[in-house]
Amino acid sequence: MESIHKIPINEAFSENCGCPICRLYERYDQNAIRFLFEEGVMNPETRIETNKYGFCAKHADALLKVGQSLSVALMLETRLQKLQGLLHEKQSLKGAIKEIEEAEHNCYICNRLDKSMSEIAEFISVMYDTEEGFKDKFLNQEYFCLPHAKLLLENCKLKGGKQKEYLQDILKKNLAFTMRTRRSLKNYAESFDYKAKRGAGEVDKNASQYAIDYLTGKR
Numbered sequence: 412m413e414s415i416h417k418i419p420i421n422e423a424f425s426e427n428c429g430c431p432i433c434r435l436y437e438r439y440d441q442n443a444i445r446f447l448f449e450e451g452v453m454n455p456e457t458r459i460e461t462n463k464y465g466f467c468a469k470h471a472d473a474l475l476k477v478g479q480s481l482s483v484a485l486m487l488e489t490r491l492q493k494l495q496g497l498l499h500e501k502q503s504l505k506g507a508i509k510e511i512e513e514a515e516h517n518c519y520i521c522n523r524l525d526k527s528m529s530e531i532a533e534f535i536s537v538m539y540d541t542e543e544g545f546k547d548k549f550l551n552q553e554y555f556c557l558p559h560a561k562l563l564l565e566n567c568k569l570k571g572g573k574q575k576e577y578l579q580d581i582l583k584k585n586l587a588f589t590m591r592t593r594r595s596l597k598n599y600a601e602s603f604d605y606k607a608k609r610g611a612g613e614v615d616k617n618a619s620q621y622a623i624d625y626l627t628g629k630r
């Protein structure tokens with residue numbers, strides 16, 4: 412089984428600091444934004460989708476930061492044109508709420524990324540069994556952030572009878588990280604207590620940031 416995701420997956424799993432799926436997400440996120448400016452703006456099929464789905468707050472901000480203001484304005488103008496057709500005066504209350512909800516909760520880039528991330532998670536579950544040396548890299552990761560642990564577990568149907576082993580490997584890794592991070596947070600909190608013995612535990616000032624990265628991931 413071959414996949415366009417194989418090289419990026421191998422590269423993300425060659426590092427072992429933080430969540431490897433977050434590293435993949437960031438790479439695909441940047442690629443999706445680059446694609447949009449390099450090809451998407453002038454591509455009628457992409458424009459049908461950007462008109463239909465628009466952008467979430469995070470991605471709208473990212474588009475503005477890239478600084479191609481003409482492309483952004485062109486995409487937003489036709490997105491509003493599409494919305495104008497949906498928000499007509501004679502609509503019912505329910506219909507209007509539904510249209511606004513769809514406009515609020517959709518994003519062309521998020522939709523694209525969701526699809527890629529599911530494919531990636533599925534291919535990782537296959538590589539774990541079939542790619543030489545990959546399982547070692549997998550087991551060598553620091554953790555899988557909670558949203559991405561869920562993504563991996565939701566997309567491992569191709570593993571058949573080996574699903575349980577996969578689940579246990581992921582949970583074991585995350586349990587160890589959870590315990591380590593709790594200890595770091597406790598040591599940090601105790602360092603504020605003037606009665607605490609000095610040197611009782613090593614204090615890591617970034618403990619809260621690590622805990623948040625693990626709990627929320629990059630999405």
Ligand SMILES: [Zn+2]
Nearest residue numbers: 430433556559
């Ligand atoms: Zn992650």
Ligand SMILES: [Zn+2]
Nearest residue numbers: 467470518521
């Ligand atoms: Zn988005």
